[in-house]
Amino acid sequence: MAMHIDVDKHLTFSMNTKLFPMIGCPMGQSSGSYGYNPLFEGNGIDEIMWPVEIPEGGLEDFVKAFKTFGMRHFTITMPHKAAIIPYLDVVDEHSRLFNSVNAVKVDEEGRLCGAGFDGKGNMAAIINAGVDVKGMDVAIIGAGSIVGVILLTMAEHGAKKVTLINRTEARAKHLIDVVKEHTDMEIEFLPYTNENLDLAASRCDFLMQATPQGLFGFPADYEYLGFLDKLKPEAVVMENIVNPPMTKFATAAKERGHKMIYGVDMMLGQLAEIFEFCFGFKPSAKSMEKSKKNVYEYFGL
Numbered sequence: 001m002a003m004h005i006d007v008d009k010h011l012t013f014s015m016n017t018k019l020f021p022m023i024g025c026p027m028g029q030s031s032g033s034y035g036y037n038p039l040f041e042g043n044g045i046d047e048i049m050w051p052v053e054i055p056e057g058g059l060e061d062f063v064k065a066f067k068t069f070g071m072r073h074f075t076i077t078m079p080h081k082a083a084i085i086p087y088l089d090v091v092d093e094h095s096r097l098f099n100s101v102n103a104v105k106v107d108e109e110g111r112l113c114g115a116g117f118d119g120k121g122n123m124a125a126i127i128n129a130g131v132d133v134k135g136m137d138v139a140i141i142g143a144g145s146i147v148g149v150i151l152l153t154m155a156e157h158g159a160k161k162v163t164l165i166n167r168t169e170a171r172a173k174h175l176i177d178v179v180k181e182h183t184d185m186e187i188e189f190l191p192y193t194n195e196n197l198d199l200a201a202s203r204c205d206f207l208m209q210a211t212p213q214g215l216f217g218f219p220a221d222y223e224y225l226g227f228l229d230k231l232k233p234e235a236v237v238m239e240n241i242v243n244p245p246m247t248k249f250a251t252a253a254k255e256r257g258h259k260m261i262y263g264v265d266m267m268l269g270q271l272a273e274i275f276e277f278c279f280g281f282k283p284s285a286k287s288m289e290k291s292k293k294n295v296y297e298y299f300g301l
């Protein structure tokens with residue numbers, strides 16, 4: 001075991017160190033390797049995570065290369081979370097329902113097994129912040145790929161009701177149909193308008209931002225944030241965007257004194273879950289601290 005990473009970007013490794021790719025496109029701003037490598041180092045795993053940019057349509061070549069090089073694990077981000085599924089031998093039920101896989105491992109029988117961790121990572125961040133969604137009225141802005149699995153974990157943890165606010169009704173309705181089929185949680189749709197943002201904010205206990213508005217490189221950001229003034233003072237606010245951690249939305253909610261949960265915390269929750277999926281045990285608390293320190297320093301938090 002000769003691998004070492006620090007926030008100053010120095011890595012050492014042995015001739016036996018295996019590569020653990022993190023694939024997506026673009027990958028220029030990815031912070032994942034800052035979080036994963038301390039977990040490997042601190043738990044006796046001789047692998048190195050590094051970001052690999054695979055363009056859309058490039059998965060077949062990637063999977064061939066992965067097998068040829070004898071690699072054991074990889075993680076997946078946009079735009080490949082759904083497109084990877086046809087290449088896999090085993091996929092868990094929630095990930096298949098919402099077409100979203102975050103990590104793949106080769107099992108003892110040599111099969112490619114994929115699983116999704118957006119829901120688990122999101123809930124881990126909520127729990128780590130000391131928040132219990134049981135009985136809560138939750139409002140979620142956005143109905144994209146991460147929201148389906150987040151809805152299932154919200155239901156599993158006893159949320160009373162979720163209001164989905166989205167521009168495209170059909171996308172939200174599809175999620176609502178699947179959730180209604182699999183859970184008893186109350187769920188409704190509101191079209192994305194300033195009035196509906198006000199309405200949902202005024203009655204919720206937990207407001208979650210799950211659109212890319214404010215994401216690094218994304219062309220749009222919130223023009224209207226007046227709905228934050230309608231929140232109850234004790235309402236919890238969650239921003240899912242990782243980069244930048246302090247979006248306009250997150251900054252405005254924090255300024256209003258709300259308990260905040262950030263996308264970086266969701267990412268850290270996912271890292272721990274993906275580590276356990278890949279290696280069969282939980283990373284040590286000390287390595288998680290190091291991972292968090294690296295990621296927080298990377299973002300200047």
Ligand SMILES: NC(=O)c1ccc[n+]([C@@H]2O[C@H](COP(=O)([O-])OP(=O)(O)OC[C@H]3O[C@@H](n4cnc5c(N)ncnc54)[C@H](OP(=O)(O)O)[C@@H]3O)[C@@H](O)[C@H]2O)c1
Nearest residue numbers: 142143144145146167168171210211212220240263266267
């Ligand atoms: N923290 C983490 O570990 C983590 C992990 C995964 C994702 N994320 C973040 O979570 C967010 C959502 O990810 P996703 O994969 O669900 O995204 P996605 O599948 O691309 O869905 C985007 C959602 O945002 C809505 N949207 C996009 N642009 C909008 C705009 N200008 N105004 C209003 N709504 C808009 C879309 O509405 P329509 O349906 O109308 O198009 C859709 O509901 C992203 O910011 C992503 O970076 C964080």
